[in-house]
Amino acid sequence: MNNIQSRKKDVKAMASKLGFAEYQENNACKRTASLPESQKQSPKIVSLEEAIKRTGLKDGMTISFHHHFRGGDKVINMVMAKIAEMGFKNLHLAASSLIDVHKPLIEHIKNGVVTRISTSGLRGDLAEEISRGLMKEPVIFRSHGGRAAAIANGDLKIDVAFLGTCSSDAAGNSCGYSRSENAKSKCGSLGYALVDAQYADKVVVITEDLVNYPNTPNSISEDNVDYVVVVDSIGDPTKISVGAIRDSKNPRDLLIAKTAAKVIINGGYLKDGFSIQTGTGGAALAVVKYIRESMIEQNIKASFALGGITSHMVKLHEEGLIERLLDVQSFDIGAAESLVNNEYHKEISGTEYASYFQKGSAVHSLDMVILSALEVDVNFNVNVLVGSNGVIRGAIGGHPDTSAEAAMSIIVCPLLRGRIPCVVNEVTTLITPGTGIDVVVTDFGIAVNPKRPELAERLSKAGLNIVTMEYLRDKALSISGTPEALPFGDKVVGVVMNRDGSVMDVINNVVDAK
Numbered sequence: 001m002n003n004i005q006s007r008k009k010d011v012k013a014m015a016s017k018l019g020f021a022e023y024q025e026n027n028a029c030k031r032t033a034s035l036p037e038s039q040k041q042s043p044k045i046v047s048l049e050e051a052i053k054r055t056g057l058k059d060g061m062t063i064s065f066h067h068h069f070r071g072g073d074k075v076i077n078m079v080m081a082k083i084a085e086m087g088f089k090n091l092h093l094a095a096s097s098l099i100d101v102h103k104p105l106i107e108h109i110k111n112g113v114v115t116r117i118s119t120s121g122l123r124g125d126l127a128e129e130i131s132r133g134l135m136k137e138p139v140i141f142r143s144h145g146g147r148a149a150a151i152a153n154g155d156l157k158i159d160v161a162f163l164g165t166c167s168s169d170a171a172g173n174s175c176g177y178s179r180s181e182n183a184k185s186k187c188g189s190l191g192y193a194l195v196d197a198q199y200a201d202k203v204v205v206i207t208e209d210l211v212n213y214p215n216t217p218n219s220i221s222e223d224n225v226d227y228v229v230v231v232d233s234i235g236d237p238t239k240i241s242v243g244a245i246r247d248s249k250n251p252r253d254l255l256i257a258k259t260a261a262k263v264i265i266n267g268g269y270l271k272d273g274f275s276i277q278t279g280t281g282g283a284a285l286a287v288v289k290y291i292r293e294s295m296i297e298q299n300i301k302a303s304f305a306l307g308g309i310t311s312h313m314v315k316l317h318e319e320g321l322i323e324r325l326l327d328v329q330s331f332d333i334g335a336a337e338s339l340v341n342n343e344y345h346k347e348i349s350g351t352e353y354a355s356y357f358q359k360g361s362a363v364h365s366l367d368m369v370i371l372s373a374l375e376v377d378v379n380f381n382v383n384v385l386v387g388s389n390g391v392i393r394g395a396i397g398g399h400p401d402t403s404a405e406a407a408m409s410i411i412v413c414p415l416l417r418g419r420i421p422c423v424v425n426e427v428t429t430l431i432t433p434g435t436g437i438d439v440v441v442t443d444f445g446i447a448v449n450p451k452r453p454e455l456a457e458r459l460s461k462a463g464l465n466i467v468t469m470e471y472l473r474d475k476a477l478s479i480s481g482t483p484e485a486l487p488f489g490d491k492v493v494g495v496v497m498n499r500d501g502s503v504m505d506v507i508n509n510v511v512d513a514k
Contacts, residue, residue: 039213042170044228048082048206051227052160055202057083061159062092064200066193068164068176068329069235070099071242075164075206077104078231084113092116094156096147096192096350097395100124101239109134118156120144121385121395130493131391133509139392139494141385141507144328145354145363145401146499148195152351152358155501161200163193164234165220168207172225173218176330176347177340178209185237188330188339189309190219194349197224208234219347241310241332252414252443253282259464260370260412260441261290266462267439267455269367269408272300276322277307277402279371280331283412287370288312295321306362307353307369307398309345314338317345326362328353328398354401356499363398363405371399373413375427378469380434380449382411383427385496388420390486390510392494396431400499403436408455410439421476421483423469428486430505431496444475487511 015022031038046054057063063083065076076095081104083091089112097120098105106129108114118140122130130139142150150156166186167178177186185208197203197220205220206229260283264270270291278284289312295301304324305313311334316322318338325345330336338345354363374394375383382403387393403409413422423442438455440447445467448456460466487510494507 035213039170042228044172044225045170045210046227046229048079048229048231049086051204051229052083052086054227055160055204057088057160059088060090060092062094062157064094064158064161064196065096066163066190066196067095067097067099068187068190068193069237070240071101072236072239073099073101073164074233074235075162076102079162079206080105080108080113084108084111089113090115092118094118094158096144097121098123098126102126106134118142118147120147120397122392123394127392131507131510133489133491133493135493138492138506140497141396141494142497143354143396143400143499144192144350144398145356145361146497146501147192148350148353148355149357149499150501151195151199152355153501158196158200160202160204161196162204162206163190163197163220165190165205165207166234167209167211167215168205168228169211169213169215169222170228171213171222172203172205172220172228173213173215173222174205174207174225175215175217175219177336178211179340180209180211182209184208184233185235186333186336186340187235187237187240188336189327189347191328191348191353192350194219195351202226204229206231206234208232237333237336240330250282254286256283256412256414256441256443257286258290259446260287260410261294262462262464263410263439263441263446263459264291264368264370265294266459266464267368267408268458270294270298270300273303274300275304275306275365275367276302277305277366277369277406278310279369279397279399280308284370284372285310285312287412288316292316292321306366307402309335309338311335314342314345317342326353354398356401356501363402366402366406368408368410369402369406370410370412371403373411373422375422375424376411376413376437376440376469377424377427377434378473380437380440380469381427381430382432382434382437383429384431386429386507388417388428388483390428390488392507396496400432400436403432404499408438409436410441411437412441415442415444415472415476416480419480421473421480423472423476425473429496429507440469440472442472444472447472
């Protein structure tokens with residue numbers, strides 16, 4: 001006789017031979033409640049305090065956050081207040097970036113709750129205090145692509161990720177907007193959070209809109225989510241496009257933007273099917289408006305626009321001038337709404353965007369990038385992180401990732417800001433190596449990297465004012481005079497990582513910066 005009972009001996013033998021367990025009948029009760037009822041009883045839905053307990057968070061662990069609400073973010077302060085209340089110490093805070101709104105972290109650092117920070121940027125009072133030596137351990141600064149690579153390869157191991165989402169179902173399917181009638185806000189792409197969700201040991205989704213299962217289309221999948229916490233609000237979307245992300249009406253910014261547009265038009269890359277990215281800053285964002293006319297006149301369409309997507313890019317997409325938008329971070333409400341409504345507006349992760357080690361990242365296919373800078377030196381090195389007074393006041397973002405990969409990398413910056421030279425002999429802090437910068441556009445002329453003589457020739461033939469970086473430096477100094485040496489101390493307060501994972505520069509503490 002051959003039946004289940006008679007084959008048990010062979011089942012046991014084969015299980016032993018193959019190294020597998022032998023099946024044991026499972027008498028556990030299966031779900032009998034309806035889906036609506038079972039969602040209300042989901043074991044994933046817990047309070048913030050209970051979620052923290054269940055993740056197994058311990059002193060010394062690494063916790064992560066995203067910054068897609070930028071100045072409107074409420075999640076970091078909310079979670080850190082609860083973590084401090086629960087008595088945790090010596091934590092490593094790994095945020096994709098930290099903004100002015102995160103000032104409460106100062107007290108958590110002073111109280112020993114946070115002893116290490118990894119981020120792309122720092123601004124506001126928090127940056128001021130850290131620049132003056134608040135922390136015992138230096139802050140580790142990585143680009144967005146560098147952060148994604150470090151998380152993926154284990155250099156930045158995340159124990160618990162706390163990820164704010166505008167909607168989630170009871171299982172954790174989440175995204176940066178909501179289609180429900182109870183929708184409260186939208187931030188659009190969750191590109192930087194996607195990496196954390198994929199690689200963190202534990203993932204806590206914090207949402208303001210709990211919707212019916214399944215919440216699709218979703219950014220974060222339920223198979224990566226351990227707990228769901230429902231709160232009143234995770235962020236203020238009106239504060240996404242403040243600070244560095246702004247439209248400019250400054251005549252100087254617009255002059256620089258118009259000049260940069262001429263570089264694009266005559267640089268040899270404005271061809272049908274080209275690709276483009278613009279960084280933050282008034283001049284960099286304004287460039288898009290000025291190349292639009294040439295695209296229409298020449299019947300040219302871009303294959304895609306990449307990176308932080310703005311309403312300007314959305315407008316060109318909806319006009320049919322840009323075929324696809326690859327969005328790692330929505331820079332304003334218009335971009336967030338486009339992600340919801342436009343089929344070819346695609347959310348991408350930080351890994352898909354710019355990871356150095358991946359088989360394929362979108363930056364590898366980038367033709368042109370237009371970026372701003374705090375300083376550029378005569379070797380085309382760029383600083384976007386440390387201000388003229390030595391205080392940290394910005395973010396690396398995707399600056400070094402895109403400039404290293406784009407066929408033509410353009411820096412737009414004024415010769416001076418006030419009386420402070422932006423073109424200098426040597427940058428205060430090396431963020432983007434000059435090997436990746438092709439053109440610097442200022443209000444006093446255009447400098448082309450000597451490594452790109454063919455580009456200089458094309459721009460010269462177009463009648464553009466081509467000068468050297470040395471000329472721009474000297475012009476700046478003739479107006480401003482020689483600046484005093486910055487008051488740096490001996491303590492290292494920041495470490496700048498190259499996108500390949502190597503240490504590239506350090507930031508020393510500022511003495512009497514205020």
